[in-house]
Amino acid sequence: MAMKDKPDNIFMTTLDAAASWARSNSLWPMPFATACCGIELMATASSRFDLARFGAEVMRFSPRQCDLMIVAGRVVMKMLPVLQRIWLQMPEPKWCISMGACACTGGVFDTYAVVQGVDRFIPVDLYVPGCPPRPEQLMAGIIALQDKIRHGGTLNGTEFAKRDRSNGPTPYDSDELIRIREANEKLISLN
Amino acid sequence: MSTAEALKAKFPEDELVFSEFRDNHRVAVPATKLMPILSMLKSDCGFDMLAELTAVDYLEYEGATDRFGVVYVLLNNTSGERLILKTFVNDPSPSLPSVYSLWKSADWLEREVYDMFGITFVGHPDLRRILMPDEFTAFPLRKDYPLKGRGERHNFPIVTRADS
Numbered sequence: 049m050a051m052k053d054k055p056d057n058i059f060m061t062t063l064d065a066a067a068s069w070a071r072s073n074s075l076w077p078m079p080f081a082t083a084c085c086g087i088e089l090m091a092t093a094s095s096r097f098d099l100a101r102f103g104a105e106v107m108r109f110s111p112r113q114c115d116l117m118i119v120a121g122r123v124v125m126k127m128l129p130v131l132q133r134i135w136l137q138m139p140e141p142k143w144c145i146s147m148g149a150c151a152c153t154g155g156v157f158d159t160y161a162v163v164q165g166v167d168r169f170i171p172v173d174l175y176v177p178g179c180p181p182r183p184e185q186l187m188a189g190i191i192a193l194q195d196k197i198r199h200g201g202t203l204n205g206t207e208f209a210k211r212d213r214s215n216g217p218t219p220y221d222s223d224e225l226i227r228i229r230e231a232n233e234k235l236i237s238l239n
Numbered sequence: 240m241s242t243a244e245a246l247k248a249k250f251p252e253d254e255l256v257f258s259e260f261r262d263n264h265r266v267a268v269p270a271t272k273l274m275p276i277l278s279m280l281k282s283d284c285g286f287d288m289l290a291e292l293t294a295v296d297y298l299e300y301e302g303a304t305d306r307f308g309v310v311y312v313l314l315n316n317t318s319g320e321r322l323i324l325k326t327f328v329n330d331p332s333p334s335l336p337s338v339y340s341l342w343k344s345a346d347w348l349e350r351e352v353y354d355m356f357g358i359t360f361v362g363h364p365d366l367r368r369i370l371m372p373d374e375f376t377a378f379p380l381r382k383d384y385p386l387k388g389r390g391e392r393h394n395f396p397i398v399t400r401a402d403s
Binding site for chain 1: 371372377379383384385386387388389390391392393395396397398399400401
């Protein structure tokens with residue numbers, strides 16, 4: 049759409065692109081830091097790595113003021129209802145980064161109390177691997193998320209409504225429950 | 240008079256099993272005599288601090304005759320003397336008298352042992368789970384509980400993008 053008599057200081061865009069551009073450059077993180085990944089998250093925000101270069105330095109400890117949840121660290125089953133509640137309290141549009149091996153998959157903590165990946169229970173937009181990831185990795189993740197927002201974002205957030213299913217690798221492994229029950233029964237019969 | 244001598248003077252010797260390992264003084268006592276022995280250790284021998292209270296599950300342990308061992312680590316702050324006292328309880332419904340009346344530190348320690356092993360402490364003022372969620376039903380440090388749980392970690396609602 050070319051305008052002939054367009055002055056130099058006016059440019060044309062779509063509302064979706066303008067909103068996504070603004071949102072991607074002012075992601076306010078909610079630091080849900082439960083373990084050592086939280087230390088790397090703090091390092092990312094501090095002067096040496098300086099997350100402010102990407103407009104994401106405003107750590108808010110109130111979910112009402114955030115639009116990016118960074119789950120940094122393992123989540124135990126006592127903490128998961130808290131995580132879900134905080135996620136539901138955040139206003140739209142919102143995104144979620146699962147940071148580190150534990151938040152993504154449970155990591156080495158394959159035990160009775162540790163949730164095997166937060167993507168089983170809340171939607172996750174981006175996974176940052178590592179144990180813990182270095183600040184550079186988290187920043188690469190935030191840049192990738194900015195790209196994602198700029199390329200797929202809409203003004204009304206209609207891209208979220210389409211995703212009505214959990215988008216993790218395997219949201220819920222029902223076979224695991226059956227395997228555990230069978231192992232239990234075998235153990236009881238042995239005793 | 241040493242602690243061992245004081246114990247031997249007051250309680251029948253065949254019920255107490257003394258042992259020593261790398262300067263640790265240990266004594267195993269019957270669960271029925273636990274309260275009199277502990278109160279005597281506090282009042283007469285000066286053990287004014289309960290440093291640790293924990294339990295061991297001896298299920299399928301070689302040579303073990305009882306299911307659970309409960310361990311009390313006592314400290315005498317005046318002399319620096321330490322004593323490790325052990326007693327045994329069994330299924331079903333293992334229970335012991337609470338030592339909260341002697342040492343206040345038993346409050347959370349007994350709650351932890353109850354949470355992890357299901358040993359009830361009679362007379363504890365507030366015997367609730369301390370680490371696991373209240374709705375948890377199993378006792379995870381028992382040897383017959385699987386490491387990966389019985390599926391408790393999966394029993395949560397799934398929040399999707401559409402409803403958040």
